[in-house]
Amino acid sequence: MKTDIAKIFFFLCILFLFDIAKPFNFYFKVEFLFLGIIFFTLYYSSFSTLLAILIFGYIKDCFISQNFPLNTIEFIVIYLGCNFFNLDDNLQRFIFPFLCIIFHILIQSIYFWTFVPLFIFRFFIHSIFLYFLIEGLLKKWMQPILGEYI
């Protein structure tokens, strides 16, 4: 159990560092931490994931220094949504990331009050592409944890 928590925290930490370091500069329109949270919510829904979501959402909000904890609330909504609908079908698991990314785009666009179709399209495409890449890589690495799901 401790190893699972450590793995989740370690991976989310790496993704958050990716967000801060932006290795692809501003060319790649993506939020790595958000994609990691979708993955763990979907495949490893537990109390430790919820704790990680709360902590990393709070850290992200601190970095952006918004008065409103938008990311923390958004991540919790995604977690609760996933648990509420009890997604265990492969098709549902395929559709869920799409819905999460659309939800994220909507929330952020409304919060910053900017609606730029080209940016939204690029963000969506880049996020989907990277999510499935992360999923492919992480499934192998998280095998002992995800054993019962895969």
Place this chain on the structure above:
Amino acid sequence: MLFFLFFPLKDFFEYFFIVFSKRLLISPYKTLTTIEHLKKENLLLSTKLRQLEHLQLENEKLRKALSLKETYKINFIGAEIIGFDPSGWRKRIFLNVGSNRKIIPGMYVIDENGYLVGKVDTVKANYCRVLLIDDIEFSVPVFIEETAYGLLKGGLEGIKILYIEKDSQIKEADRVWIKLASSNFLIYIGKIKKIDKRDGELFLTVYVEPFSKNYFLHKFFIVQ
């Protein structure tokens, strides 16, 4: 007797056929070791070369900045980038200088060529946050060559200049700049990419292409 007679010969044959032949022939093991050694050496040298190239580039940038400082008699502080804003919607960076170096909000940030990169937004003891020119909250009054002036505003769709009257004599590729109040140093921002004229609107919408683009490769200087 025979043994003593042949003993040195045995030594000779052994030396000739085993030791000497080994020296003459190129053994595969030795070749592999040499290749590996050369590969290591090559890697080391190429790393050193890259380091030297990086240092040369950095040196050139600092020289450029120094010449700007001497020509225009302006004072600026060099800064390194330490991070980006994690949000995909914002374009803000963190620099490694703060109130300990007398940085205050509103100071302009330029690159080594003297082009505007952004404006200091928040200052803490050891770091400051900079709004880049294409951030959604960035705005600054600018001039277009000597013909017009307006409000430059960043955004996800690009950098725009607002409130330019329809009859102003601006054209594509005109340069956009701001002037420091403390000196006669002009900070160039970019050039006009597109001019949008719409019927029924009082003002033009002008799209700007910034001169400073790749934030990774630049040295930053905060103009005091």
